[in-house]
Amino acid sequence: MKSGSNLEKILGKGEFAVTGELGPPKGNAAEVIKKKAEHLRGKVDAVNVTDNQTSIVRMSSIATSAILIQMGLEPVMQMVTRDRNRIAIQSDIFGATALGIKNMLCLSGDHQNFGNQKDAANVFDIDSIQLIQCVKTMRDEGTLLGGEEKVEGEIKLFIGAAANPFADPFEFRVVRLAKKARAGVDFIQTQCIYDMDRFKEWMRMVRDRGLHEKVHILAGVTPLKSGGMARYMAKNVAGIIIPDAIIERMVKAKEPAQEGIKICVEQIHQLREIEGVHGIHLMAIEWEEKVREIAEGAGLLPRPKV
Amino acid sequence: MIVGERKPLEEIKAMVESYKRLLILGCGTCVSVCMAGGEKEVEVLASQLRMLHEKEEKKQEIEEATIQRQCDREYIEPCLEKIHKADAVLSMACGVGVQFVAEVAGENAIVLPALNTEFYGANLGAGIWAERCAGCGRCILHLTGGICPVARCAKRLFNGPCGGSQRGTCEVNPETDCAWQLIYDRLKARGQLEVLEEIIPAKSWKPSLSGGPRKVVREDLLL
Numbered sequence: 001m002k003s004g005s006n007l008e009k010i011l012g013k014g015e016f017a018v019t020g021e022l023g024p025p026k027g028n029a030a031e032v033i034k035k036k037a038e039h040l041r042g043k044v045d046a047v048n049v050t051d052n053q054t055s056i057v058r059m060s061s062i063a064t065s066a067i068l069i070q071m072g073l074e075p076v077m078q079m080v081t082r083d084r085n086r087i088a089i090q091s092d093i094f095g096a097t098a099l100g101i102k103n104m105l106c107l108s109g110d111h112q113n114f115g116n117q118k119d120a121a122n123v124f125d126i127d128s129i130q131l132i133q134c135v136k137t138m139r140d141e142g143t144l145l146g147g148e149e150k151v152e153g154e155i156k157l158f159i160g161a162a163a164n165p166f167a168d169p170f171e172f173r174v175v176r177l178a179k180k181a182r183a184g185v186d187f188i189q190t191q192c193i194y195d196m197d198r199f200k201e202w203m204r205m206v207r208d209r210g211l212h213e214k215v216h217i218l219a220g221v222t223p224l225k226s227g228g229m230a231r232y233m234a235k236n237v238a239g240i241i242i243p244d245a246i247i248e249r250m251v252k253a254k255e256p257a258q259e260g261i262k263i264c265v266e267q268i269h270q271l272r273e274i275e276g277v278h279g280i281h282l283m284a285i286e287w288e289e290k291v292r293e294i295a296e297g298a299g300l301l302p303r304p305k306v
Numbered sequence: 307m308i309v310g311e312r313k314p315l316e317e318i319k320a321m322v323e324s325y326k327r328l329l330i331l332g333c334g335t336c337v338s339v340c341m342a343g344g345e346k347e348v349e350v351l352a353s354q355l356r357m358l359h360e361k362e363e364k365k366q367e368i369e370e371a372t373i374q375r376q377c378d379r380e381y382i383e384p385c386l387e388k389i390h391k392a393d394a395v396l397s398m399a400c401g402v403g404v405q406f407v408a409e410v411a412g413e414n415a416i417v418l419p420a421l422n423t424e425f426y427g428a429n430l431g432a433g434i435w436a437e438r439c440a441g442c443g444r445c446i447l448h449l450t451g452g453i454c455p456v457a458r459c460a461k462r463l464f465n466g467p468c469g470g471s472q473r474g475t476c477e478v479n480p481e482t483d484c485a486w487q488l489i490y491d492r493l494k495a496r497g498q499l500e501v502l503e504e505i506i507p508a509k510s511w512k513p514s515l516s517g518g519p520r521k522v523v524r525e526d527l528l529l
Binding site (some may be wrong): 113122125126127169239 | 507509
């Protein structure tokens with residue numbers, strides 16, 4: 001066991017994993033976390049806690065993750081390299097693991113231009129692949145990045161990273177995954193999938209390189225709430241592709257929210273059939289109350305106890 | 307070249323209006339080539355300030371001069387008399403020139419910046435300059451197809467494009483090319499894509515500005 005986390009055990013046993021996502025509040029309102037977390041309890045194996053996503057200032061992912069642990073839920077602490085240099089990163093990893101955090105997702109992070117502190121300096125001392133190397137070094141060698149310096153105690157983390165099959169250049173996306181695998185990643189959560197053909201093509205390339213046997217791939221899904229949301233995301237969010245057929249279904253639907261959930265459930269069923277997909281990463285953004293319905297509809301409940 | 311852009315007239319005016327005798331000092335190298343602070347731009351700025359003074363019935367003596375390089379003692383020294391005669395020097399050089407003129411002229415010389423120094427870049431065509439180098443102190447262009455991700459990727463990534471690269475453009479600004487798409491395309495055209503399979507490890511930023519102000523000393527050239 002690398003970390004002994006629930007997520008690691010589930011994946012290790014060959015169970016189909018489910019992770020959820022929780023965005024911390026834009027302030028210190030801990031009750032918001034508790035409310036969201038209750039919707040996720042028992043529906044997912046671990047909960048991703050975002051790290052100032054889209055560069056909007058929010059409660060730190062470490063503090064939010066610690067609150068989840070107090071509540072008895074398992075967090076996947078996201079960490080971006082945008083805001084921290086390697087000193088702060090490694091210091092935060094010491095703190096996070098001391099607080100009981102066992103899963104960590106290594107990201108570069110959304111550029112500050114998308115957020116509410118556009119004049120901020122970004123750090124990017126290291127990138128996401130170098131962050132994976134850093135965590136792996138701390139865990140497996142027991143030393144700091146690039147150093148002989150011994151870490152006091154043991155860093156036990158299940159190391160995750162992201163992959164986006166919908167960004168360009170498409171043929172490079174699998175190379176980037178291979179680099180993350182070589183850097184030492186244990187699991188991957190993908191960008192939300194709407195274009196099933198492109199995802200299948202990417203998975204074929206993943207299998208051709210044997211990467212599905214080296215890392216656990218969790219396919220990302222996000223239920224659409226309305227036709228407007230589908231159109232907006234398709235047009236304005238870089239790295240997301242929503243096929244016209246799905247936008248049309250959402251626009252024409254009498255009850256768009258129900259249609260969004262229906263589409264999401266269908267997608268999960270399709271994703272389960274793809275060789276090499278070991279789980280689902282369900283990102284119900286500000287819609288945590290629908291996680292139960294989606295997970296149930298997709299036949300993912302009850303979650304296995306390991 | 308070092309690319310600069312002139313500050314707005316209002317900002318310059320506020321900076322210089324308390325001085326009776328002003329010397330506007332152009333620089334004949336980089337900023338001259340990028341048409342921000344050479345002889346012609348000195349002339350334009352001087353007449354803009356004179357017109358402003360005329361309108362507002364203010365008096366300020368404005369002298370104009372341009373030297374070959376404000377980053378070189380040998381060009382500054384012949385100009386010292388003019389510099390010392392002025393109450394303030396409005397330098398149209400990059401930040402290096404602004405500082406070095408004051409260094410050579412002595413602590414009483416007030417030297418003010420007329421430009422914002424932007425970056426090290428190239429001239430892409432009439433009226434367009436773009437950043438190409440960040441002066442990070444350890445060049446990796448041989449690993450990235452001759453295209454620099456430190457200067458040209460908004461996240462300074464070393465191991466390929468982020469998830470926001472779409473249709474060849476950067477998610478931060480759709481008018482900016484994704485540096486990693488450019489790197490990929492070039493290496494592909496050369497049949498060298500295998501270069502991108504290698505992980506580039508964490509960079510040392512010590513030779514960059516993070517290590518403090520840098521200095522190059524060439525023993526072979528010391529007198």
